[in-house]
Amino acid sequence: xxxxxxxxxxxxxDALKDTVEKKLGKLERxxxxxxxxxxxxxxxxxxxIIEVTIPFNGMILRGEESTGDMYSSIDNVVEKIERQIIxxxxxxxxxxxxxETLRFLDIPExxxxxxxxxxxxxxxxxxxxxKPMDLEEAMLEMELLGHSFFVFRNADTEEVNxxxxxxxxxxxxxxxxx
Numbered sequence: 001x002x003x004x005x006x007x008x009x010x011x012x013x014d015a016l017k018d019t020v021e022k023k024l025g026k027l028e029r030x031x032x033x034x035x036x037x038x039x040x041x042x043x044x045x046x047x048x049i050i051e052v053t054i055p056f057n058g059m060i061l062r063g064e065e066s067t068g069d070m071y072s073s074i075d076n077v078v079e080k081i082e083r084q085i086i087x088x089x090x091x092x093x094x095x096x097x098x099x100e101t102l103r104f105l106d107i108p109e110x111x112x113x114x115x116x117x118x119x120x121x122x123x124x125x126x127x128x129x130x131k132p133m134d135l136e137e138a139m140l141e142m143e144l145l146g147h148s149f150f151v152f153r154n155a156d157t158e159e160v161n162x163x164x165x166x167x168x169x170x171x172x173x174x175x176x177x178x
Contacts, residue, residue: 001028001035008042016041016070023074024052030085031056041070044168050077061085064167130160138163139171 003021005012020039027037031054040051048070054061061084065076132155133141142150142163149164154175162174 001025001031001033001037003037003039005039005041007040010041010043010048010070012041019071020050020074023078026078027054027081027085043070048073050074052077052081054081132158135163135173 001024003017003024005017005020010016020041024037024039028035035054035056038053038055040053042049042051046068047066048068049064049066050070050073051064052062061081063077063080063084065073065080067073067076130151130153132153134155138150138152138154138161141152142148142165149162151160151162153159154161157175159176161176164172164174166172
């Protein structure tokens with residue numbers, strides 16, 4: 001795998017980079033050698049945070065962990081991503097064709113005794129009108145409703161967007177790409 005490691009409020013030492021590459025290297029058995037993994041390390045107050053994003057074949061595997069120690073955050077995020085791969089094996093297998101980036105022969109079967117064999121299902125449906133608004137108005141509306149995300153029609157682009165509140169207190173926006 002190819003690792004793109006960046007940091008914020010942290011000194012990216014060679015030892016830290018080597019640890020990230022070694023620990024995340026365990027995931028190489030699931031991917032081809034050309035697969036990229038984006039790693040973002042940051043420190044906020046007393047939290048050591050790692051975010052790993054692995055985009056492949058139109059999908060994204062993402063894991064984020066925050067502990068008091070960067071090395072345990074790294075261990076936890078590797079476990080989290082590996083669980084995602086194993087749990088989603090059948091879903092991913094349907095989308096990936098021969099020669100793509102994920103190697104399913106290396107993924108063990110997922111068995112969770114606490115989870116029923118049924119997958120999640122839609123239990124509620126909501127319909128609402130989507131009015132055009134700018135980003136600031138959408139943020140205000142989301143905060144007034146007390147939601148962590150809000151769907152709206154962007155007045156500038158006329159596209160349906162989703163604005164969401166991030167764990168770090170900032171906002172993100174999802175814009176469709178056709």
